[in-house]
Amino acid sequence: MLRIFITDLLSIFSISNSLLQPIAGFVADRLNRNYFILLGPLITAIFMGFLGWVDQYWTLIVILVMSGFGTAMFHPPGAAMVGRLNHHRKGFAMSIFNTAGALGVALGALIIIPITDRFGYKATMAMAIPAILFFLVSHRMLSRQKQTAPLPRVNHADFIREVKPHAMLILNLYLIVVVRAITVLTFTGFIPLFVTSQGQSAQFGGTALAVFQLFTTGGMLLGGHLFDKVGTRKILILSFIFVLPLALAFINLLTVWGLIFLATMGFFLSSSTSVNIILSQELVPTQASFMSSIMMGLGWGTAGLVMTPIGAMADRLGLYWTLTAVSFLPLVGLILVYFFRYEK
Numbered sequence: 001m002l003r004i005f006i007t008d009l010l011s012i013f014s015i016s017n018s019l020l021q022p023i024a025g026f027v028a029d030r031l032n033r034n035y036f037i038l039l040g041p042l043i044t045a046i047f048m049g050f051l052g053w054v055d056q057y058w059t060l061i062v063i064l065v066m067s068g069f070g071t072a073m074f075h076p077p078g079a080a081m082v083g084r085l086n087h088h089r090k091g092f093a094m095s096i097f098n099t100a101g102a103l104g105v106a107l108g109a110l111i112i113i114p115i116t117d118r119f120g121y122k123a124t125m126a127m128a129i130p131a132i133l134f135f136l137v138s139h140r141m142l143s144r145q146k147q148t149a150p151l152p153r154v155n156h157a158d159f160i161r162e163v164k165p166h167a168m169l170i171l172n173l174y175l176i177v178v179v180r181a182i183t184v185l186t187f188t189g190f191i192p193l194f195v196t197s198q199g200q201s202a203q204f205g206g207t208a209l210a211v212f213q214l215f216t217t218g219g220m221l222l223g224g225h226l227f228d229k230v231g232t233r234k235i236l237i238l239s240f241i242f243v244l245p246l247a248l249a250f251i252n253l254l255t256v257w258g259l260i261f262l263a264t265m266g267f268f269l270s271s272s273t274s275v276n277i278i279l280s281q282e283l284v285p286t287q288a289s290f291m292s293s294i295m296m297g298l299g300w301g302t303a304g305l306v307m308t309p310i311g312a313m314a315d316r317l318g319l320y321w322t323l324t325a326v327s328f329l330p331l332v333g334l335i336l337v338y339f340f341r342y343e344k
Contacts, residue, residue, distance in 0.1 A: 016068025021297020025076030040074025045131030052121030080288035095224025177299030223271030247327035
């Protein structure tokens with residue numbers, strides 16, 4: 001039951017955070033994106049600040065949903081803004097955008113635990129203070145800038161006409177994201193439980209999770225740089241081709257060597273994260289926020305929904321066989337890359 005409960009919470013946050021992004025992206029393409037970029041982090045920080053005040057399950061759900069809503073407001077227009085930079089290293093710029101969030105999650109855990117240990121769980125509200133200060137400072141900075149021309153109004157027919165010619169390529173990119181996200185979420189959610197179920201210490205499980213998250217972040221960052229150097233197809237193949245043997249090596253070798261295999265797997269798996277976002281924006285540049293939301297939001301949201309049956313499978317078959325089965329999923333990613341054909 002514990003595994004199902006954990007994956008249910010992952011699904012709730014993923015749904016609100018990710019599945020609402022296409023709506024936010026569609027609206028952001030027609031409004032001043034600065035509003036979304038400013039308000040999104042503020043909403044998320046305020047509601048996450050209430051986590052320490054939760055005493056009922058339904059209250060936790062409300063907080064996760066509203067926090068996810070704020071995140072959904074921010075990511076599509078933020079990625080669109082990065083994609084519009086007139087720079088020859090768009091891959092690296094997008095990778096910085098992606099890894100900044102991962103860095104924030106890691107630093108947040110290091111900061112909030114000592115605070116709650118010292119002042120109690122209700123001190124989580126203090127974490128909203130930096131977001132409020134960021135909102136006030138950024139609002140003043142943006143208000144002083146010269147207003148850009150408003151985006152052209154696009155009706156439903158125009159939207160369909162722009163997206164339809166690229167539908168199969170968009171679907172291919174979306175499914176690649178889903179495959180990657182399911183693999184990442186499964187290992188992230190189950191690594192500590194799996195390690196301890198195999199007789200290792202909880203400390204080793206925590207270390208394994210930290211190593212995996214650290215190197216997936218590194219893969220995002222350096223993957224964008226590699227994309228600028230070697231191009232689309234090579235980086236997509238590289239992100240999937242080594243995952244299966246590395247994942248199986250970790251699952252069956254829970255030692256320091258196993259951690260090395262796990263780290264390498266996380267690095268390769270996440271290396272093409274920025275590629276999908278940039279390619280989707282290039283396919284339909286007038287709908288950059290919406291296309292970003294498909295890759296960042298809908299793809300990860302779909303993977304979050306899949307986590308509930310994966311959690312049930314883990315309770316039925318065990319963590320070993322569940323992780324083993326998911327390790328074969330990147331082969332589907334390779335097949336999708338094989339059929340992906342895109343020329344600028």
